[in-house]
Amino acid sequence: MAFDKMELRDIEVWDGNFAAAQALRQCQIDVVAAYPITPSTPIVEGYAKFLADGYVEGEFVMVESEHAAMSGCIGAAAAGGRVATATSSQGFALMVETLYQASGMRLPIVLNVVNRALAAPLNVNGDHSDMYLGRDSGWIQLDAYNPQEAYDLNFIAFKVAEDHDVRLPCMVHQDGFMTSHTAQGVKTLTDDQGYGFVGEFQPMNDMLDLDHPVTHGVQTEEDWHFEHKARQHRDLMLNVTPKIQAAFDAFEKLSGRKYNMVEKYEMEDADVAVVCMGTSVETAREVALEMRKEGIKAGVVGIRVYRPFPFMEIADALKNVKAIGALDRSSPNGAAGMLFNELAGALFNTDTKALLSGYVYGLGGRDLTKAHLRDLYKELQSNVDAGKVTTQLQQFIGVRGPKLAFL
Amino acid sequence: MSEMKKIKNLKEFSTSADRFEGANLLCPGCAHSIIVREVLNATNDDLILSASTGCLEVCTAVYPYTSWDASWIHIGFENGSTAVAGAESMYKALKTKGRLKQPDRKPKFVSFAGDGASYDIGFQWISGCMERGHTMMHVVLDNEVYANTGGQRSSSTPIGSSATTSPAGRKSYGEKKNKKDMVSIMASHGIPYAAQVSPNKWKDMVKKIQHGLSVEGPSFINAISACTTEWKFDPKDTMAITDLATDSLVFPLYEIIDGHELNITYRPKNIVPVEEYLAAQGRFKHLFKDEYKYLIKEWQERVDAKWAQLQRREEARV
Numbered sequence: 001m002a003f004d005k006m007e008l009r010d011i012e013v014w015d016g017n018f019a020a021a022q023a024l025r026q027c028q029i030d031v032v033a034a035y036p037i038t039p040s041t042p043i044v045e046g047y048a049k050f051l052a053d054g055y056v057e058g059e060f061v062m063v064e065s066e067h068a069a070m071s072g073c074i075g076a077a078a079a080g081g082r083v084a085t086a087t088s089s090q091g092f093a094l095m096v097e098t099l100y101q102a103s104g105m106r107l108p109i110v111l112n113v114v115n116r117a118l119a120a121p122l123n124v125n126g127d128h129s130d131m132y133l134g135r136d137s138g139w140i141q142l143d144a145y146n147p148q149e150a151y152d153l154n155f156i157a158f159k160v161a162e163d164h165d166v167r168l169p170c171m172v173h174q175d176g177f178m179t180s181h182t183a184q185g186v187k188t189l190t191d192d193q194g195y196g197f198v199g200e201f202q203p204m205n206d207m208l209d210l211d212h213p214v215t216h217g218v219q220t221e222e223d224w225h226f227e228h229k230a231r232q233h234r235d236l237m238l239n240v241t242p243k244i245q246a247a248f249d250a251f252e253k254l255s256g257r258k259y260n261m262v263e264k265y266e267m268e269d270a271d272v273a274v275v276c277m278g279t280s281v282e283t284a285r286e287v288a289l290e291m292r293k294e295g296i297k298a299g300v301v302g303i304r305v306y307r308p309f310p311f312m313e314i315a316d317a318l319k320n321v322k323a324i325g326a327l328d329r330s331s332p333n334g335a336a337g338m339l340f341n342e343l344a345g346a347l348f349n350t351d352t353k354a355l356l357s358g359y360v361y362g363l364g365g366r367d368l369t370k371a372h373l374r375d376l377y378k379e380l381q382s383n384v385d386a387g388k389v390t391t392q393l394q395q396f397i398g399v400r401g402p403k404l405a406f407l
Numbered sequence: 408m409s410e411m412k413k414i415k416n417l418k419e420f421s422t423s424a425d426r427f428e429g430a431n432l433l434c435p436g437c438a439h440s441i442i443v444r445e446v447l448n449a450t451n452d453d454l455i456l457s458a459s460t461g462c463l464e465v466c467t468a469v470y471p472y473t474s475w476d477a478s479w480i481h482i483g484f485e486n487g488s489t490a491v492a493g494a495e496s497m498y499k500a501l502k503t504k505g506r507l508k509q510p511d512r513k514p515k516f517v518s519f520a521g522d523g524a525s526y527d528i529g530f531q532w533i534s535g536c537m538e539r540g541h542t543m544m545h546v547v548l549d550n551e552v553y554a555n556t557g558g559q560r561s562s563s564t565p566i567g568s569s570a571t572t573s574p575a576g577r578k579s580y581g582e583k584k585n586k587k588d589m590v591s592i593m594a595s596h597g598i599p600y601a602a603q604v605s606p607n608k609w610k611d612m613v614k615k616i617q618h619g620l621s622v623e624g625p626s627f628i629n630a631i632s633a634c635t636t637e638w639k640f641d642p643k644d645t646m647a648i649t650d651l652a653t654d655s656l657v658f659p660l661y662e663i664i665d666g667h668e669l670n671i672t673y674r675p676k677n678i679v680p681v682e683e684y685l686a687a688q689g690r691f692k693h694l695f696k697d698e699y700k701y702l703i704k705e706w707q708e709r710v711d712a713k714w715a716q717l718q719r720r721e722e723a724r725v
């Protein structure tokens with residue numbers, strides 16, 4: 001091979017962006033087609049530098065928009081090779097058409113999404129509006145809460161997406177700035193371990209197999225469209241979860257780091273639980289411990305696999321709690337929050353009597369403080385004590401002005 | 408370098424092995440299929456193809472059928488060029504990494520798109536592909552209208568044409584804007600090869616396709632594609648209409664090498680009046696009313712001026 005391996009320390013100090021870029025390097029991507037946008041830019045810059053320094057081989061195509069970035073990724077993936085890119089926010093929004101095309105065409109592309117608010121008003125900071133926008137796009141979606149996980153989940157993403165029984169693209173989400181630009185200790189894999197885990201890319205229906213021409217991206221109308229979409233959904237519901245579990249298991253064997261569909265924290269005997277994603281999971285974990293010292297049996301459920309949504313695992317994780325707070329970092333704009341709705345759906349026909357309330361927080365990078373979470377846990381406890389939700393079902397927390405609550 | 412096919416006559420050309428099947432849903436008399444066959448039959452090289460959303464795409468890859476016996480991809484309306492650019496990038500990557508399945512064969516990368524997909528919605532994507540220098544060819548099937556969606560105007564629709572979004576009516580002669588000069592715009596990217604072709608002049612076309620496919624870097628081809636449905640003529644007259652287009656110089660045939668060296672490649676022996684070209688098509692019928700006849704005169708003047716300009720550019724070699 002005509003590129004050099006990199007000697008990494010066992011623990012490197014990396015932010016989430018660089019951790020993702022390092023994972024892409026170790027996975028030896030064949031084609032990256034990309035376009036810059038804050039806060040994800042350093043991922044593709046990092047990759048470009050690795051290429052310039054001879055630490056990877058392949059093509060880096062600096063296109064003229066995010067729509068073209070994903071279009072190029074689709075063409076490259078259909079041609080038959082390992083493909084990845086990164087984006088955020090407006091770039092993600094511009095990509096949305098192609099996200100559906102990539103997944104409908106069953107192409108195993110890995111997209112790092114560094115989550116950021118959506119304009120207007122323009123805002124470069126972290127929230128989950130872009131993540132929610134791609135919710136139904138047919139991609140597998142994994143959520144990292146810190147740089148270590150942004151690194152690890154990229155390996156998992158390739159492993160699952162490229163599996164011939166899956167063949168679906170996969171997003172790895174991380175919080176803009178809070179993860180992407182916050183340096184922490186990241187335990188590394190060696191180059192051989194990392195590449196060994198994902199393995200050599202195994203093409204399928206590759207356009208570049210010149211002896212076996214293939215047609216990609218056909219037309220289907222009412223006669224076949226439904227079957228194709230249903231098949232894709234079926235595969236997400238039935239095939240993907242065991243593959244993710246197998247990848248988590250294999251990764252644990254390799255690294256000692258264990259991942260789960262939902263990440264339970266202090267949930268064994270919890271009365272009140274917060275369900276959230278991204279960096280908020282770690283803040284909530286700290287606060288849960290503090291609440292326990294004060295006699296409130298608090299727990300946290302972090303969503304690790306956001307699509308396919310871990311319906312059963314969530315219901316199981318929450319089956320014994322008495323009150324649940326669903327935290328949505330995206331404005332629902334005229335509805336209940338997405339997590340609130342998903343949880344309600346997961347729990348509705350179960351035996352649980354848990355009280356469910358929703359919180360909208362952290363839009364445009366507004367901090368979710370420990371004080372917010374303490375109040376929230378106390379509120380959940382008072383719901384338990386009262387035997388009913390004592391507030392309105394949907395509350396905005398951390399926003400200035402008179403209290404905003406609905407439903 | 409690619410192995411260029413030697414084609415002696417039309418019979419030989421029309422009977423060479425087809426990688427684009429006649430089994431498709433394009434209208435009888437549609438020039439799209441003629442152009443695609445001429446492009447594909449110009450080379451023996453392996454091909455990686457794309458089509459942008461439009462008549463060609465919806466009529467040739469309706470699941471579970473395909474008319475394509477070469478690898479082919481469709482993503483969307485605006486991004487067919489970038490699909491091929493992505494595939495070409497993968498080819499380069501796998502070549503470097505020694506992972507090509509047939510390392511001795513060098514496929515050609517060609518994207519087909521309508522005028523809507525090229526002049527309008529896909530303009531930026533094509534410009535990006537040309538600017539970045541992918542070794543690929545973009546072919547416009549220029550029927551001067553959004554045919555697939557029922558005949559709306561595009562920026563290739565010529566003045567006076569009646570399109571559904573710029574219809575001729577009691578107070579309108581139809582489209583008000585002149586056709587965009589896409590070949591010049593693309594040539595201005597400094598690409599090795601840009602040309603205008605017409606399927607009736609098949610030898611000229613084959614030569615240009617072969618030239619475009621033999622260069623390192625991007626090439627751009629604008630092909631006139633008579634649309635029986637939207638131009639409103641009898642399906643049997645496709646070639647007759649196309650003859651009128653090239654022989655009236657409404658659609659002049661030329662090439663631009665390296666962004667500057669312009670060669671006119673067809674000089675009609677008998678130049679036909681523009682009026683004859685217009686009269687043969689329903690989309691211009693209203694121009695023959697007394698109050699609009701001045702438009703026909705203006706059109707002739709525009710064609711004459713463009714022809715003179717092309718000749719000046721050819722002479723000047725700039």
Ligand SMILES: Cc1ncc(C[n+]2csc(CCOP(=O)(O)OP(=O)(O)O)c2C)c(N)n1
Nearest residue numbers: 460461462484521522523524552553554555
């Ligand atoms: C993003 C997007 N916008 C609009 C359309 C609808 N649409 C599909 S094909 C088409 C027109 C195609 O025109 P052209 O590119 O000239 O090809 P033709 O059908 O004339 O060959 C339109 C408007 C679409 N498919 N996608």
Ligand code: SF4
Nearest residue numbers: 434437462634635636
């Ligand atoms: S509408 Fe025109 S371009 Fe479309 S298939 Fe028919 S003749 Fe061809």
Ligand SMILES: [Mg+2]
Nearest residue numbers: 521522552554
């Ligand atoms: Mg058209």
